[in-house]
Amino acid sequence: xxxxxxxxxxxxxxxxxxxxxxxxxxxxxxxxxxxxxxxxxxxxxxxxxxxxxxxxxxxxxxxxxxxxxxxxxxxxxxxxxxxxxxxxxxxxxxxxxxxxxxxxxxxxxxxxxxxxxxxxxxxxxxxxxxxxxxxxxxxxxxxxxxxxxxxxxxxxxxxxxxxxxxxxxxxxxxxxxxxxxxxxxxxxxxxxxxxxxxxxxxxxxxxxxxxxxxxxxxxxxxxxxxxxxxxxxxxxxxxxxxxxxxxxxxxxxxxxxxxxxxxxxxxxxxxxxxxxxxxxxx
Amino acid sequence: xxxxxxxxxxxxxxxxxxxxxxxxxxxxxxxxxxxxxxxxxxxxxxxxxxxxxxxxxxxxxxxxxxxxxxxxxxxxxxxxxxxxxxxxxxxxxxxxxxxxxxxxxxxxxxxxxxxxxx
Numbered sequence: 001x002x003x004x005x006x007x008x009x010x011x012x013x014x015x016x017x018x019x020x021x022x023x024x025x026x027x028x029x030x031x032x033x034x035x036x037x038x039x040x041x042x043x044x045x046x047x048x049x050x051x052x053x054x055x056x057x058x059x060x061x062x063x064x065x066x067x068x069x070x071x072x073x074x075x076x077x078x079x080x081x082x083x084x085x086x087x088x089x090x091x092x093x094x095x096x097x098x099x100x101x102x103x104x105x106x107x108x109x110x111x112x113x114x115x116x117x118x119x120x121x122x123x124x125x126x127x128x129x130x131x132x133x134x135x136x137x138x139x140x141x142x143x144x145x146x147x148x149x150x151x152x153x154x155x156x157x158x159x160x161x162x163x164x165x166x167x168x169x170x171x172x173x174x175x176x177x178x179x180x181x182x183x184x185x186x187x188x189x190x191x192x193x194x195x196x197x198x199x200x201x202x203x204x205x206x207x208x209x210x211x212x213x214x215x216x217x218x219x220x221x222x223x224x225x226x227x228x229x230x231x232x233x234x235x236x237x238x239x240x241x242x243x244x245x246x247x248x249x250x251x252x253x254x255x256x257x258x259x260x261x262x263x264x265x266x267x268x269x270x271x272x273x274x275x276x277x278x279x280x281x282x
Numbered sequence: 283x284x285x286x287x288x289x290x291x292x293x294x295x296x297x298x299x300x301x302x303x304x305x306x307x308x309x310x311x312x313x314x315x316x317x318x319x320x321x322x323x324x325x326x327x328x329x330x331x332x333x334x335x336x337x338x339x340x341x342x343x344x345x346x347x348x349x350x351x352x353x354x355x356x357x358x359x360x361x362x363x364x365x366x367x368x369x370x371x372x373x374x375x376x377x378x379x380x381x382x383x384x385x386x387x388x389x390x391x392x393x394x395x396x397x398x399x400x
Contacts, residue, residue, distance in 0.1 A: 015377075060364040064316045065305055085318045085368030155364055157291065157301040198363035200354070201296030202381040203392060205399040230292045230299075238297055238363075267396040270377050 002179040005047050005186050006257070006279040007249040008040060012056060012129040012190040015269040017088060020132050036263025036275040040134055043260055043277060044143065049186040051097055052145040053104075053176070053252070055245045056126035056190040057154040059084075062118070068156055069116035071168060073108070074149035075101035079123045094123065094131065094139045097146035100179060104148065107175035113168060123149055130190045145186070152248065154191075154241045162232065163225040165244040169251020176252065189249025191242025193264075195271035198238055205272045209235040210264065213243060214274060218259050221250045239271075246276075256281035300362050308360020311348075314338035315365035324372050353383050 016033075024030045061084055063069065078093035105117050127149050128138075135141040150172070153159055160168070169187075176185050193213065196204040213236075216223045224247065232241050257278040266272045291299040298304065305312075314335065317323040327334040335345050347355030351373070356366055370380050382392035 060316055060362070060368065061319055065309060065312055065362075082319060083321065084371075085324065086371040087321075155300070155362060156305050157299055196297070197367070197377055197380065198353075198357055198384070199296045199298055200385060201294070202384045203395050204296075205396065207399065230294070233297065233299065234292070234294050238299075266400040270381055270396060272399075 002051075002176055002181055002183040002185055004173060004176055004253060004280050005049055005184050006043075006260070006277065007187040007189060007253050008130075008134060008278075009189040009192075009246045009249060009274065009276045010130050010133055011192060011268065011271055011273040011275070012126045013269045013271050013273065014084075014086070014088075014125040014129065016129050017125055017132065021089065030268075032265045033263075033268050033273055036261070036265070037133055039261035040275070040277050041136070043279070044134060044186075047184060047186075048143055049145045050183040051100055051185045052131075052147050053150060053172070053185060053187045054127050054130065054147055054190065055150045055152070055188060055248045056130070057242055057245060058151045059124050059126060060155065061124035062122045062151065063155075065156060068153055069151070070153045070160055071113065072116040072118050072121070072151045073101060073105055074121040074123075074147075075105065075117050075119055076121060079121060079127070079147065079149060081124065081128050082122050084124055088125070091128065092139050095144070095146045097148055100146075101148050103179050104172065104175045107178060108171055111171045111174065113171050121149060121151075126151075126190055130188050134188075150248070152244055154239070154244060157229070159229055159241055160244060161225070161229060162227050162244065162247050165247035166221055166225055166251040169248040169253075171251075172248065173252035173254060187249050187252045189246040191245045192236070192240055193243065193272045193274040194236045194240040196237030196239055197270055201237070203270060204237045205266055206235055206237065206240075207266060207272065210272050210274060213246075214262065214264065214276065217246060217250050217276070218257065218278065221247065250278070253278055253280050298357050304360050304362070306360070308344075308362060310339045310341070311344040311356065311359055311361050312365040314340065315361070315369045318368040318372060328372065353380055
């Protein structure tokens with residue numbers, strides 16, 4: 001059976017893609033952000049996952065308001081990015097793992113999570129930037145695992161509750177651990193932390209709330225399910241609702257985890273950037 | 283068509299919750315902005331903005347906000363920031379530019395405001 005090695009979270013700000021392209025690793029603005037990743041790289045090198053489950057939120061590339069899935073799972077042989085309206089470079093496709101995708105879909109629906117399956121799915125910066133951060137040169141990195149994208153709706157309210165997100169993760173974890181292959185899996189939760197792009201409150205960041213979330217998500221994620229969705233908007237900012245992806249990731253890991261590394265920095269672009277690597281206890 | 287009359291959310295100052303009501307109100311505008319994912323559509327908009335807005339059936343409020351490059355006006359007209367970001371991309375505006383435009387700050391002032399929250 002497959003084994004979940006751990007989970008990694010990171011912000012997925014589009015500007016990070018540009019900074020990687022321009023190799024601004026030692027630039028004074030970017031250094032405190034990029035310093036959060038060497039320990040992640042070392043961990044990945046040591047454990048070499050075979051599959052990566054990339055939980056992100058689409059921002060208006062893969063899905064539009066005509067049909068907006070609350071939870072969507074990619075089931076394609078490969079995933080391509082696009083320029084997203086900003087002329088982003090087009091990368092080589094990310095290799096998929098449709099047999100694992102369909103195993104997850106079967107298991108999740110059997111567990112009464114009604115999801116949308118996608119045999120074609122354009123992936124945006126929410127999926128791509130974390131891959132580039134964790135596997136430099138992605139998808140052209142020799143250790144690049146095959147990927148299953150999972151996207152949750154944070155574009156349009158009603159968005160899922162934090163409770164639902166954590167439970168989704170638990171069902172996902174059960175699905176992954178029952179995959180009949182001796183494989184190693186890593187789960188990503190991308191987005192966040194606090195930020196708001198729109199309205200007179202644009203630029204809102206909430207360090208105190210982010211720290212509260214970071215503290216609790218490691219050993220006490222159930223505590224965070226008490227946060228209502230409107231409270232999440234209020235305290236994390238309108239786009240800080242991306243924290244739901246972190247909750248989904250956390251649910252998949254099970255109760256016992258060890259924190260390997262953590263980074264938090266304000267600001268990157270309009271965002272409080274957070275990174276966390278949690279390893280599943282053996 | 284009438285919009286649903288119910289609010290499912292609390293009031294958060296300076297924040298528009300993009301819910302069913304806003305999604306219905308802004309559908310044409312957001313659909314146009316979603317089309318800007320493709321370069322040929324961005325080029326068509328730049329070549330003839332009025333014809334492009336007409337093609338997507340924008341209402342007068344939406345057209346005016348587009349003409350004025352009025353971000354808060356676009357949000358008020360039902361625009362969702364993720365699609366509007368593609369509109370802003372046509373004019374090479376960064377999210378800090380857009381933040382400044384919405385909060386009455388210059389881009390530099392907006393960047394300082396972000397830093398001040400560290």
